[in-house]
Amino acid sequence: MENWVYNEYKHCGIDYSDLKQAQIYDQQHQKFRNYEKEVADFLQNLALDNTEDLTLIDLACGTGATSIYASKHFKKIYAVDVSEVMIEQAIEKAEEKNITNIEFINSGFLSYEHQEEQVDIVLTKSALHHLPDFWKQIALLKMNQMLKIGGVLYLFDVIFHFDPLEYCSKINQFISTYETAAGEQLKAEVETHIRDEFSTFSWIIEGMLIRAGFKVEKNSLLQDGFIMEYFCKKVKDVNFENYNTSAKNSN
Numbered sequence: 001m002e003n004w005v006y007n008e009y010k011h012c013g014i015d016y017s018d019l020k021q022a023q024i025y026d027q028q029h030q031k032f033r034n035y036e037k038e039v040a041d042f043l044q045n046l047a048l049d050n051t052e053d054l055t056l057i058d059l060a061c062g063t064g065a066t067s068i069y070a071s072k073h074f075k076k077i078y079a080v081d082v083s084e085v086m087i088e089q090a091i092e093k094a095e096e097k098n099i100t101n102i103e104f105i106n107s108g109f110l111s112y113e114h115q116e117e118q119v120d121i122v123l124t125k126s127a128l129h130h131l132p133d134f135w136k137q138i139a140l141l142k143m144n145q146m147l148k149i150g151g152v153l154y155l156f157d158v159i160f161h162f163d164p165l166e167y168c169s170k171i172n173q174f175i176s177t178y179e180t181a182a183g184e185q186l187k188a189e190v191e192t193h194i195r196d197e198f199s200t201f202s203w204i205i206e207g208m209l210i211r212a213g214f215k216v217e218k219n220s221l222l223q224d225g226f227i228m229e230y231f232c233k234k235v236k237d238v239n240f241e242n243y244n245t246s247a248k249n250s251n
C-alpha cells in the first residue's frame with residue numbers, strides 16, 4: 001500500500017467501529033428515517049418493470065437496513081462497509097429474516113475490489129461524506145468500474161445546496177431540524193458531522209460525477225433541505241490508474 005493512500009478504516013467524525021454506536025444506530029436513525037419507504041421511493045424512481053434479475057452493490061451499508069428491504073426486489077446484493085461491528089449487526093438482522101441473497105463484505109469505497117460481473121446498480125446512502133473530496137472522486141471512479149454501461153448510480157447524502165454566503169444560518173437550521181426530530185444526541189452528531197466529516201457542495205459533487213463517467217438523470221433536495229439524492233447513469237467506462245487496495249491500510 002502506498003504511504004499516501006487515505007486510511008478509510010480510521011473513522012472521521014462519528015466512530016462507527018465502536019460497538020455501542022453500532023448497537024444504537026438503528027434505534028437512533030429510525031427517529032428520522034423510514035428505510036422501508038426510502039427503498040419503496042427508490043424503486044419507484046428507478047421506474048423499471050422488473051428488478052428481480054438485477055444485481056446491486058450497497059456501499060457503506062451500515063447495519064444493512066437498505067440492503068435488507070431491497071433484498072426481496074433484487075437477485076443479489078453485495079453489502080460493503082469498513083466497520084466490522086456495523087456489518088455484524090447487518091448480518092444478524094439478515095439471518096433473523098432468513099435472507100440469503102445478500103453477501104456482506106468488510107471493505108470500503110476505496111478498498112473494495114468487485115471481483116464478480118459488473119452490477120446493474122451501485123447505491124450509497126449517508127456515507128460518501130466520510131471521504132475528503134479528493135478521495136470522493138477516486139471512490140466515484142471505482143463505482144464506475146463496478147457498474148455495467150447504462151447502470152445506475154444512486155447517491156444519497158448530506159450535500160450542501162445553499163449559497164455559501166449563508167453558511168452560518170443554514171448550518172444552524174440543519175442542526176435544529178435534527179434536534180427537533182431526534183433530540184440532543186442527534187444534535188451532537190450533526191455538529192460532529194459539520195466539524196469533522198466532509199460533506200461538500202452540490203456543484204462539486206456534480207463535477208465529480210461527470211468526471212467519473214456519469215450523467216445525472218434526476219436529482220432532488222429531500223424534505224430536510226440538506227440531504228440530496230442523485231440518480232445517475234453510467235455513460236462511459238473510465239480507465240484510470242488504480243492502485244491495489246485489497247489489503248487493509250495499516251497507517
Ligand SMILES: C[S@@+](CC[C@H](N)C(=O)[O-])C[C@H]1O[C@@H](n2cnc3c(N)ncnc32)[C@H](O)[C@@H]1O
Pocket residue numbers: 008009016017029059060061062063064065066080081082083086107108109110124125126127130131
Ligand atoms: C451514517 S452510516 C450510513 C449507513 C447506511 N448506509 C444507512 O444509510 O443507514 C455511515 C456508514 O459508512 C461507513 N463508512 C465510513 N467510511 C466508509 C468507507 N470509506 N467505505 C465504506 N463504508 C464507510 C460507516 O462504517 C458507517 O456504517
